[in-house]
Amino acid sequence: MRGILKIALKLLVNDRGKFAALIVGITFAIFLIVQLTSIFSGILAKASSTVINTGARVWVMDPSVQNPLNTIPLPDYVLDAVRSMNGVKYAVPLYSGVGLVKLKNGVYQPATVLGLDDTSLIGRPDMIEGRMEDIFADNAFIVVKDQEYAKLDSPSLGTTFEINDHRGVVVGIARVPVGNLFGIPTLYTTYSRAVQYLPNARFTIGYVLVKPKSEAAIPAIIKDVANIGYMAMTDRQFEIKVSNYYKYQTGVGTNILFMTVIGFLVGLSISGQTFYTFVLENLEKFGALKAIGAKNSELVLMILFQATFASVVGYGLGVGMSSLLIAAGKRFVPNYTADIDYWNLALAFVLVLLIAALSSLIAVKKVIRVQPFEIFRG
Amino acid sequence: MAEAIKAILLEKSFGDGPAKTYAIRSVSFEALWGEMLYVVGPSGSGKTTLLSLISGILKPDAGSVIVEGRDIWGLSPNEIADFRLNKVGFVFQDYHLFPKLTTVENVAIPLILKKEDWNRSMKIALEFLEVVGLAEKASLPPTKLSGGEQQRVAIARAIVGRPDILVFDEPTASLDGATGKKILDFVKNEILNDKRCIVIVTHDSRIFGLADRMIEMEDGQIINVRSGGKIEG
Numbered sequence: 179m180r181g182i183l184k185i186a187l188k189l190l191v192n193d194r195g196k197f198a199a200l201i202v203g204i205t206f207a208i209f210l211i212v213q214l215t216s217i218f219s220g221i222l223a224k225a226s227s228t229v230i231n232t233g234a235r236v237w238v239m240d241p242s243v244q245n246p247l248n249t250i251p252l253p254d255y256v257l258d259a260v261r262s263m264n265g266v267k268y269a270v271p272l273y274s275g276v277g278l279v280k281l282k283n284g285v286y287q288p289a290t291v292l293g294l295d296d297t298s299l300i301g302r303p304d305m306i307e308g309r310m311e312d313i314f315a316d317n318a319f320i321v322v323k324d325q326e327y328a329k330l331d332s333p334s335l336g337t338t339f340e341i342n343d344h345r346g347v348v349v350g351i352a353r354v355p356v357g358n359l360f361g362i363p364t365l366y367t368t369y370s371r372a373v374q375y376l377p378n379a380r381f382t383i384g385y386v387l388v389k390p391k392s393e394a395a396i397p398a399i400i401k402d403v404a405n406i407g408y409m410a411m412t413d414r415q416f417e418i419k420v421s422n423y424y425k426y427q428t429g430v431g432t433n434i435l436f437m438t439v440i441g442f443l444v445g446l447s448i449s450g451q452t453f454y455t456f457v458l459e460n461l462e463k464f465g466a467l468k469a470i471g472a473k474n475s476e477l478v479l480m481i482l483f484q485a486t487f488a489s490v491v492g493y494g495l496g497v498g499m500s501s502l503l504i505a506a507g508k509r510f511v512p513n514y515t516a517d518i519d520y521w522n523l524a525l526a527f528v529l530v531l532l533i534a535a536l537s538s539l540i541a542v543k544k545v546i547r548v549q550p551f552e553i554f555r556g
Numbered sequence: 557m558a559e560a561i562k563a564i565l566l567e568k569s570f571g572d573g574p575a576k577t578y579a580i581r582s583v584s585f586e587a588l589w590g591e592m593l594y595v596v597g598p599s600g601s602g603k604t605t606l607l608s609l610i611s612g613i614l615k616p617d618a619g620s621v622i623v624e625g626r627d628i629w630g631l632s633p634n635e636i637a638d639f640r641l642n643k644v645g646f647v648f649q650d651y652h653l654f655p656k657l658t659t660v661e662n663v664a665i666p667l668i669l670k671k672e673d674w675n676r677s678m679k680i681a682l683e684f685l686e687v688v689g690l691a692e693k694a695s696l697p698p699t700k701l702s703g704g705e706q707q708r709v710a711i712a713r714a715i716v717g718r719p720d721i722l723v724f725d726e727p728t729a730s731l732d733g734a735t736g737k738k739i740l741d742f743v744k745n746e747i748l749n750d751k752r753c754i755v756i757v758t759h760d761s762r763i764f765g766l767a768d769r770m771i772e773m774e775d776g777q778i779i780n781v782r783s784g785g786k787i788e789g
């Protein structure tokens with residue numbers, strides 16, 4: 179390390195009180211920012227859980243669908259029409275609805291029921307226990323072991339229950355990549371059984387899942403589906419649509435954004451203030467360095483280094499604290515929703531650099547202006 | 557003896573309009589290699605201002621300061637900073653040591669600014685602390701040292717980069733008479749040599765006896781230059 183940076187570091191760190199205040203301010207801001215944006219990421223991922231877990235490349239739905247939970251059933255002819263389109267390798271129906279499970283103790287528990295196409299079982303989950311084929315047995319359901327699993331009294335293979343006045347039996351326990359947002363358990367069964375057991379409107383197909391012959395065939399499929407008055411989207415487009423819905427139409431997004439800005443401003447004001455005081459108190463020392471022969475560029479480098487160092491330490495601590503809290507939250511709170519992903523970390527990092535830059539800006543100005551002559555005059 | 561510094565018709569004023577004060581008015585003089593030159597005079601007579609003009613800290617309104625054949629005020633800001641770093645050693649009135657650094661780190665600062673490697677800087681700084689008799693205090697913060705010791709640390713810092721020109725502003729102002737005298741005796745005997753020039757601003761008559769020559773100032777002007785350290789009358 180260059181000597182002056184080492185000096186800068188010592189000046190900063192050895193000023194224990196101010197350094198601590200600076201770190202606390204930045205840590206707090208980063209903690210808040212990462213926490214909030216992670217909760218938001220978590221919500222977005224969970225909101226798209228059906229899309230992610232099912233894994234189909236192209237989804238056909240009613241044009242007014244905003245998020246996967248509110249399906250608007252499609253008439254059967256849509257399935258047939260899609261099947262006959264050029265570029266479609268195959269197309270299958272997916273049932274998506276909510277059933278009421280009556281537990282042994284008489285309590286009713288709503289559950290998401292996904293009905294998989296009987297012939298292909300496309301969109302099936304990974305099995306932890308039991309065999310996938312058993313889904314064809316009488317009354318068979320597969321239960322997802324996620325954070326909501328306990329709400330069905332943690333059933334095991336062979337556990338029986340009532341669902342909408344039909345008998346159900348657990349033949350498998352599965353796992354899915356992403357849990358759902360609304361805190362209810364998920365059951366898989368066949369499409370035909372779902373249609374049979376659960377109350378239906380006139381139409382029963384929630385989505386038509388399409389496997390295109392090739393990636394290049396997708397735009398044509400989307401166009402053909404639009405021509406018959408429905409909407410087709412790739413899984414990515416669907417996820418973006420869902421996340422836009424939560425970002426812009428539910429208030430969740432704006433609130434999180436608002437809180438993130440507040441976290442940023444609080445962190446900025448605490449650390450900016452502290453750093454400014456630090457530099458002010460050391461102004462005559464910087465003046466002395468100037469008198470001795472330090473150049474403005476070197477003093478600016480020292481200040482930027484100090485600000486960056488404090489920011490990076492605060493960033494590390496803030497991210498660490500946030501991760502701990504989120505890990506604890508996931509462990510102890512059943513439906514706790516937060517995911518730290520790269521964009522949270524990147525956003526927080528950009529904001530922390532902004533905090534560092536803005537905090538040092540005024541300090542840099544002061545230091546450039548200080549006259550070594552003032553030091554001489556005592 | 558040859559000239560170390562030649563000041564020609566220096567002018568410096570502060571402020572504007574009716575508040576304008578002329579701190580230095582047509583001041584010319586030389587400082588010579590191997591001498592301890594005193595600048596004395598009442599408070600407000602312009603001593604500190606003059607010291608700053610000749611050491612590259614404050615730019616004059618007019619006039620030149622010639623060191624090694626060139627006018628230092630014709631240099632760029634970065635060159636002036638290099639001049640201060642390489643040619644001049646400063647001892648400020650209230651030392652301006654860094655309380656958050658150790659004593660030896662304080663002394664090493666000019667070396668570090670010269671981009672000397674850290675460990676080597678510390679080693680050299682320790683040697684200079686030894687010269688001023690404070691090696692055993694190297695790892696303490698300067699706040700743990702007495703006034704006289706801090707003054708010696710400031711001197712060690714001023715000489716560690718082996719500058720030719722040393723400037724001291726009121727070096728004994730915050731010391732008792734005996735300590736002040738002892739430190740300047742040390743400076744004259746151990747630090748001054750014929751390749752060095754030391755300019756000392758003071759109004760402490762207890763140390764006048766050590767001067768080789770003495771410039772007397774009043775109202776921003778030189779009113780007298782004399783050899784030796786006794787003011788007559």
Ligand SMILES: Nc1ncnc2c1ncn2[C@@H]1O[C@H](COP(=O)(O)OP(=O)(O)O)[C@@H](O)[C@H]1O
Pocket residue numbers: 555570571577578579597598599600601602603604605606
């Ligand atoms: N930065 C400044 N702004 C305004 N006036 C100044 C400034 N520095 C010095 N002066 C004025 O210049 C004169 C000389 O000051 P100075 O050189 O500090 O004197 P000395 O060191 O002999 O006490 C004084 O009248 C002082 O008030």
Ligand SMILES: [Mg+2]
Pocket residue numbers: 555603604605
């Ligand atoms: Mg003065």
